Amino acid sequence: MIDSLAIHIAGLRKLYGSGHLALAGVDLDVHAGEFFGLLGPNGAGKSSLINILAGTVRRSSGVAEIFGFDVEQDFRRSRRLLGVVPQELAYDPFFTVREFLRMQSGYFGLRHNDDWLDELMAELDLTDKADTNLRALSGGMKRRVLIAQALVHKPPVVVLDEPTAGVDVELRQGLWRFMRRYNEEGHTVILTTHYLEEAEELCQRIAILQQGRLVALDNKDELLRSTGWRVLTVTFDHDPGTLPPELADLLTGAAENTRVLRIDAQSNPLGDVLIRLQALPAQIVDLHLQEPRLEDAFTDILGQGR
Numbered sequence: 001m002i003d004s005l006a007i008h009i010a011g012l013r014k015l016y017g018s019g020h021l022a023l024a025g026v027d028l029d030v031h032a033g034e035f036f037g038l039l040g041p042n043g044a045g046k047s048s049l050i051n052i053l054a055g056t057v058r059r060s061s062g063v064a065e066i067f068g069f070d071v072e073q074d075f076r077r078s079r080r081l082l083g084v085v086p087q088e089l090a091y092d093p094f095f096t097v098r099e100f101l102r103m104q105s106g107y108f109g110l111r112h113n114d115d116w117l118d119e120l121m122a123e124l125d126l127t128d129k130a131d132t133n134l135r136a137l138s139g140g141m142k143r144r145v146l147i148a149q150a151l152v153h154k155p156p157v158v159v160l161d162e163p164t165a166g167v168d169v170e171l172r173q174g175l176w177r178f179m180r181r182y183n184e185e186g187h188t189v190i191l192t193t194h195y196l197e198e199a200e201e202l203c204q205r206i207a208i209l210q211q212g213r214l215v216a217l218d219n220k221d222e223l224l225r226s227t228g229w230r231v232l233t234v235t236f237d238h239d240p241g242t243l244p245p246e247l248a249d250l251l252t253g254a255a256e257n258t259r260v261l262r263i264d265a266q267s268n269p270l271g272d273v274l275i276r277l278q279a280l281p282a283q284i285v286d287l288h289l290q291e292p293r294l295e296d297a298f299t300d301i302l303g304q305g306r
């Protein structure tokens, strides 16, 4: 049965043999066609959750389904619907890129898959390397192979686990262009990353895990609205000197004639801050107010969850 929920997780718990509770009852649905961000600090439980979906870690209890198929009871069917781009890959370095991708296709019972493999290699700029041994590839090229191997069976759901850690800007941009297109074709993409600006740019909805619990799940715009913080950068015609305490409390940076203030719309109305700035002995020559970033929302939410 095809469900419009790509991922359905309810009451999901993972207690490792060490006694560590990595997932403490998580409820999470990802709709088909979403570009979804799964964020959280180190050790929050993201990889545990992904590995449960991929069938490489067994859940302790709860529901985990991919398009309605249970990840354990219906392992074959659920696994076929999922592609996981892991952080690292264990492979035999003596295979060429094409041989490796054909072998991966074989795991999914796909024997005549070369048209799609050629397309994938072209999209990921791997065509020149099709006959190169994996061991002779640079780190960036190996990353591309990791992505290609997750997509050999054109899965409707793709999970990218920290795909851009240590990757150069060009590859990163190429990867995002490709994943955007894959998503626009109707596939669901789930991204975990520590680069919050990437999640901010790409994801429509975002979940934040902290110590195995879901502490936020919302549209990106709602998450951004929920943080009242703004960063105000003020440039004066000369050094304004020491700021009075009510401004000094907001100060996060200072350089020559510039001061950076972090202001909270609730407790520091912008008008009051401006009146105080105008009372300083230096003239304001420039003002820049930056909208809240996902990083601010993330920091606020994690602070509340502690």
Ligand SMILES: Nc1ncnc2c1ncn2[C@@H]1O[C@H](COP(=O)(O)OP(=O)(O)OP(=O)(O)O)[C@@H](O)[C@H]1O
Residues within 6 Å of the ligand: 016, 017, 018, 020, 021, 022, 040, 041, 042, 043, 044, 045, 046, 047, 048, 049
């Ligand atoms: N096999 C295991 N045995 C025992 N504890 C584990 C195991 N795997 C993970 N853990 C613990 O479970 C917690 C969650 O780990 P997990 O890797 O899921 O977090 P994460 O959010 O993916 O972190 P990161 O961002 O660092 O990859 C951590 O405290 C980790 O030490």
